[in-house]
Every structure is written in structure tokens, then in C-alpha cells.
Amino acid sequence: MTQDSDCRSWFSAADLLTSDASAPVALLGAPLGLGSITPGRCDEAPAVVRTAMKRMSVYDLETEADLSGLRVFDAGDVGLGGAQPSEALAPIVEKLSPLLQKHKLTMVLGGNNAVTRPCVHALDPTLQSVGLLTLDAHFDLRDTDCGLTNGNPVWALLQEGLPGDHVAQIGLLPFANTKKAHDKAKAAGIYVASIRACQAKGLSAIAENALEKLSARCDAIHVDFDIDVIERAQLPGAPGARPGGVSPQDFFDAARLICAHPKVRCVDLTEFDPSLDVASISALTAARWTCEVLAGFLKR
């Protein structure tokens, strides 16, 4: 077997990970498992995604995008232990803020959706010049009077001063959200696109429109890719995924388009619970997401 033979193995997405902190992109695990409305094991996701990246080639034959020249600084995982969402803010911000200063783009592997709030704080502690785009079946605008959970990061951010017109939420599903949450979104001036709008106009077109609106108002944008936005039949490994969600292809295309935008400085992948997965469907979807993020970054 010659040195560059691919008869048994290939250069994989996991081989892009490096300990060299000068890489343009960074990756950080945020294994927050506690504080989910549906208890689960989202804390296992960062390790499972890194392993699944070994099964991804770095070449996209359709566009001839080639990630092989790119490197991703693997900053490891935030040590969260048994932290609740309220206790996770400081350690995530402490580890993420320096990465955001050094790298053009940082990927955060959750963890449940409660990691989104610390990500936005890390990008802009004042919350006045940052934008948030969510691809999510849910508003995550539940009340905070019972404490922080994976169901209220966006509401917590609004209460902390993030302007409502700095938030765009796309992929929202019927009968997966309350009227109260929808009313809060309307009152706050959040840009909202339901799943039907995303399917009619295209998830990527909606994402592009949302990014255009946010980038006019914000210096930097965080994007929450809640993997439960994907159709449950094709994404079993997320407690909140439901029939009627977006297709994996639309999710991948949108991820690439979004990550080509220079103001997108931080992205998270949340709600992947490996304990619910079937035949590695969700793990391989998450691994493909990392490739799409990088392919988008290469287009900048």
C-alpha cells in the first residue's frame, strides 16, 4: 500500500482538527447535558461528533469544494461537569471569548440549546451589536421563572437586553410552540419564518434574507443550528425533532450559505442526543454539518 493510497482509509474531516491555535477556524465542545426540558444525554454529543467526522471525506464532488487545505483548532471541551445552564455561562464564555478574538469562525458543539445564550454573550457582552439567527423548530422563548433551560435561551437574552430586531428565527414548527411564545416573538419584533415559509421559498433563501436583515443592524452574528429543525424521521437523535421538519439537504445547504457570511463569527450545533440516535443517522448528520460549515467558510 502506497502512502497516499485510499484503499482502506482517507483524509477525513477529523484530520482537519489540529492543536495549532493559528488555524482560521476553531472548534469547542460545550457538553451541557443538564437543564433540558426532556432529560437526555446531549453532553455526549461533542465526542460522538468528533468520532463521526472520521467518516467524512473532505471533498464535495458536486461543487468540487476541497477542505483539505483548511485546519481547525480543536480547543477541546469546556469542563462543565454537572453544571446547570445558569452555572454554564461563565465557563463557556471564559473559554469561547478568546477563540472568537483569534479565529474568524468558531464552531461550538453542544450540548443542549442552553449553550446558545453563553455563545451570544461571548460574542458581545453588551448584547447591543450582536445578532442571533436560529434554525430551530422552537422559539426557545419559554418563561425563565422556573430557571434557565434549553427551552428559554432566546427569552433570557431578550430579557438581558438583546434587541428583538437582532433576532431571526427560521424553521418553526406548528404544534411545537405555544401562542404565548409566538406573541412574545411578535412583540419583540423578531424575524420569524415558519417551516412552511422555509419550504415554499427555500430554507437557504429565507436564511439569506434573515442574514441580510441582521447584518444591517449587527456587527457580528451567532447562528444556532438546533438540529431538531430537521424532520424527525431523518433525525431521530434529538428530543424535540418532529415530523414535518426540514430535510437534511436543506439543512446542509443553509449551513454552507450561512457560514459564507463574513459577519457569522460563531455557530453552535445543539440538541443532538446520541442516546436517542439510530444507525448513527444523527451523528453522521452532525458530522456533515461540520463539513458544510467549513465549505461555507472557504467561500468567504
Ligand SMILES: [Mn+2]
Ligand atoms: Mn431549540
